[in-house]
Amino acid sequence: MKSLKLLISLIVFALFLSVGIGNSIADEKKGKALVESKKCGSCHKMQGPPDKTIADVLKRKAPDLFYAGSKFKIEWLEGFLQKPTMIRPAGTVYVNNIKMGEKKDEIGDVKPCTSALSKDEAHEVAEYLMTMKEPTMKTGVIVDDKFSKAKAKVLFGQKEGCSGCHRDKADSGGTSCPTLYNAGERLNPDWVFDFLKNPQKYDPKIWMPRRELSDEDFMLLAKLIASMK
Amino acid sequence: MKKVSLMVLSVMFLGLMITPLAVAEKAEDNYKLYCFQCHGSKGSGGGINAAALSTAPRDHTSATEMKKLTDENIFTAIKEGGAAVSKSTFMPPWKSILTDDEIKDMVKYLHGLCKC
Secondary structure, eight states, rough: OOOHHHHHHHOOOOOHHHHHHOOEEEEEEHHHHHHHHHTTTTTOOOOOOOOOHHHHHHHHOSOOOHHHHHHHHHHHHHHHSOOOOOTTTTTTTGGGGEEEEESSSSOOOOOOOOOOOOOOHHHHHHHHHHTTOTOOOSSSSSSSSOHHHHHHHHIIIISSSSGOOOTEETTTTSSSOOOOOHHHHOHHHHHHHHHHHHHHOOTTOOOOSOOOHHHHHHHHHHHHHTOOO | HHHHHHHHHHHHHHHHHOOOOOOOOOOOHHHHIHHHHHHHSSSOOOOOGGGOOOOOOOOTTTTHHHHOHHHHHHHHHHHHHHHTTTTTSSSOOOOTTTTTHHHHHHHHHHHHHTTT
């Protein structure tokens, strides 16, 4: 009797699981169709390889998405796709959006992504984007545990000067690179770690050079960025 | 068997011939993409990140400022970062992106900016 109950429970569980997986696959398919019909690929690179020359980078209209599933958190993607916000204060390729002011450069007119999907559409597109993974990225590397925030902040602000190019608060920090003060909601910490270790793996011409730090220091930075919410 | 090995080797050789090598960029283009962000589009230190830096980026158009540095200083600062020449850590090491030859070209380009 007991084993029969167990068997029934297992069958019910397996049914739920298969329905869940089935729904997810259906959403991915719908998401793919949406990405195609909305022509996301006209601005975003949906397939690698990344740009290898400056001339190609200067033609870039929007961030590469062919590793979006490794980079982003799905919850954030769903919200962003419904109501996009500015992540890069000076646009995707800052150098295309600056103009000389009186004494210094100023950022011109920069607008966020025009995506305005419904909640269901955003879920479907996010499910599809999450299938686009960087195959060499290790997962489960950055765990949510205690770390020395003070040491990480010294690395971030002083030793490596990250705030020179990234906004670490809504009103301070550099503007040529993505904002980081909300990166904990947006980015997968494992991807942050992998990217920090070698930004050129993802984007050979990105204006963020590789640093020679220990894995421990890269982990501290990834954890600090994950805590920025 | 020998024929197959020869064919495989030929295909590998052809592959190597077709694979494009990393493109050496012009100093002007490297300066634009990598240096404008802090040193500004005129090279005078007025980049969009300048306000966020605790040390003002060097004015590359100032002959007075640039004459304080040797070519070796400039090369090392670009390749290894500001800290390597006891300058600002906000100047990162660019060696993962720029080759030694590209950095040498950049040093020449900077002489053009300061006219010195």
